[in-house]
Amino acid sequence: MPTMRRLIPTLAVCLALGGAASADPDRWQYAWPDTDFAQSTVDFDEILSGGPPKDGIPAIDAPQFLPAQQEERLSPREPVLTYVPDGAPARAYPVRYLMWHEIVNDVVAGKPIAVTFCPLCNTGMVFDARVDGEALTFGVSGKLRHSDMIMYDRQTESWWQQATAEAIVGEMTGTDLVQLPAWMESWDSFRAEHPDGLVMDQPSSPRSYGANPYASYDTSERPFLYRGENPPHGIHPLARVVRVGDRAWPLERLRDAGELREGGVVLTWRAGQASALDTREIGAGREVGNVRVHDTQGRALVHDIPFAFAFHAFQPDGEWMLGP
Incomplete structure (x- = not known):
């Protein structure tokens, strides 16, 4: 197993030596004044800090896209998360970007979606971002449960377990997002199947x-x-x-x-x-x-x-x- 000395420098934006801090809702309240910690379906002791603070890993909003034929930065075997909407071109979200941002808030064919990837669990999932007709947008909380990313919605600041699509803390507790069909495939595979598809353009953030x-x-x-x-x-x-x-x-x-x-x-x-x-x-x-x-x-x-x-x-x- 890689030692902590090897892991910590390479997880620069995602993890830190203090990452295993125990749960403390009283301390959380300072950064999360709008989160209702009285509502929860999980044991708070299962929730750990992954290192970065709230939004320390910045989600992407309103991503830009290129025609697949114009993208020259991706290598053939690189993974992309593919989403194929009804009545619109297929979209590829390169893992090289999801690795550093973990959430992309997008609107495709009029439908708000959340494109998510948790590197620690290898869970790449796309969700319908609507609850009872209301569109939500999501950010990265900096918290982990069972090593999986906890997302939060910006509208109520409820916490959502990415691997299960369920709100586990806050006003939305017990609510589920609808997972949409999407899959990981190589960039070569996407281009071959969707030559007229779109690919997410590189974000402007300074990342490797x-x-x-x-x-x-x-x-x-x-x-x-x-x-x-x-x-x-x-x-x-x-x-x-x-x-x-x-x-x-x-x-x-x-x-x-x-x-x-x-x-x-x-x-x-x-x-x-x-x-x-x-x-x-x-x-x-x-x-x-x-x-x-x-x-x-x-x-x-x-x-x-x-x-x-x-x-x-x-x-x-x-x-x-x-x-x-």
């Missing part, structure tokens, strides 16, 4: 875009700032799984099979995508492949590809699809 600040993280022995138990069945905590609802397919099993058809779900794997959390250069990471998930009618299904520890932490009674 294209570099992985979490070098060697997904080959570590233990997740960072995670206090929970390891997954069952001898599965490595930082092994990737394909999560569909409360079921998880080990990525290694899918990779070996190439295609799996189980329980109304069709999963496919093909080579071509680099791990964003391996080498210092995102596009040079080891092979993790492109995964697509559909129903038996060929319709894209909501899913994500978290690390196994994150699935176990948030779906403790979930079903592990281990095969025969």
Whole structure:
């Protein structure tokens, strides 16, 4: 596992040596005067500081886009988070930007969406940003629970668990966001399938875009700032799984099979995508492949590809699809 001496410099904007500070709602109130801490569905002792303060990792608002054919900065194997709206061009959100900002607030075909990525859990997810017809925008709280990013909405300053899309603290407690079909794929794969698509342009913030600040993280022995138990069945905590609802397919099993058809779900794997959390250069990471998930009618299904520890932490009674 990378030592703290190696991890801390590379997680420059995301983590700090004081990151494991214990929960204290009385102290939180100073930075969060509008958050109703009397409403919560979680144990506050499970919430840790990830290091940066509120908005210390700056979310992106109103991102700019380029036609895919004009983008020349991305390498072929770099991952992008793809969202394909009805009646509008497909959009690619490069992980090289999500790595440093974690949330992008966008409006696509009239629909407000939140594009999110938590590097510590490898959870890349897109949500409908409306609750009861009201559009919300989100920021990064700087807090973690089970190593996963806690987002907050700027309208009520409620806290939301990114991995579950549920408000866990504040006025919105118990409310769920709707996750939308989206998937991680290589830049090459996106361009091939969506030659007329759009790609998010590079933000103006001074960041080392294209570099992985979490070098060697997904080959570590233990997740960072995670206090929970390891997954069952001898599965490595930082092994990737394909999560569909409360079921998880080990990525290694899918990779070996190439295609799996189980329980109304069709999963496919093909080579071509680099791990964003391996080498210092995102596009040079080891092979993790492109995964697509559909129903038996060929319709894209909501899913994500978290690390196994994150699935176990948030779906403790979930079903592990281990095969025969």
